[in-house]
Amino acid sequence: GGRYEHGCRVLCVPDALLHRAWQVQVQRDDDEEQPLRCEGRHACGEWPPYPVREGVAEPGDLPWGKLGVEYVIESTGLFTAKAAAEGHLRGGARKVVISAPASGGAKTLVMGVNHHEYNPSEHHVVSNASCTTNCLAPIVHVLVKEGFGVQTGLMTTIHSYTATQKTVDGVSVKDWRGGRAAAVNIIPSTTGAAKAVGMVIPSTQGKLTGMSFRVPTPDVSVVDLTFTAARDTSIQEIDAALKRASKTYMKGILGYTDEELVSADFINDNRSSIYDSKATLQN
Missing domain, CATH: 3.40.50.720 (NAD(P)-binding Rossmann-like Domain)
Known part of the structure; x- marks a missing residue:
């Protein structure tokens, strides 16, 4: 047992x-x-x-x-x-x-x-860092390893509420917003997840920052990364690199999906990060 x-x-x-x-x-x-x-x-x-x-x-x-x-x-x-x-x-x-x-x-x-x-x-x-860092770092790792590079980046995590939050409005001395009812609010919060990526990928040190929004879902969070690549590229090229990585050297850690999925579809998924190709945009 x-x-x-x-x-x-x-x-x-x-x-x-x-x-x-x-x-x-x-x-x-x-x-x-x-x-x-x-x-x-x-x-x-x-x-x-x-x-x-x-x-x-x-x-x-x-x-x-x-x-x-x-x-x-x-x-x-x-x-x-x-x-x-x-x-x-x-x-x-x-x-x-x-x-x-x-x-x-x-x-x-x-x-x-x-x-x-x-x-x-x-x-x-x-x-083992945070759940958000484990989601973000594999993506950044592939971008760096495959030569796209990251000149600067902003990460936002749409994060499920956690056990430290309140079911109804309550006292939270250090974080007043964090004391508001978790199930009925979108609560802005801080996160060190983006900066922590610099600890495991030194070439990105000082290039990434981010914040968190706690939302009324009990499980599965989203990371939205906006970054400037070090060279000209395209969504198609990035998609191909991440898909290839998910099947080779990042298999079991990084996933890839082109299906129309939502957060609940990833409950109990053992992978650290799943790249959603349908949600990727290029300016």
């Missing part, structure tokens, strides 16, 4: 605030993603097929070594600083992946873009 692709096995899910019964329920009854289904010898009441530890607040207090855990996915959103995430190493883990932008010098890796820079003897805590 608890096994995923490539021989990975989930051994434990800790949560300092929530109970095991809640974990079981949300994994069986997910409103947006495909819920876990009970299979084989595991009855529904026995899900998940790995222990859930309650009431442990600090990474260093988790007994990863005793549990045989080698790799930790730090996805609480609380320990995104490298020094804080290193607590998992003190608990016995070998490697930590922070599922968000990180501070404090953690190496940022985006699959398909700069994952080859990973050094197992040096990088024990790494960041």
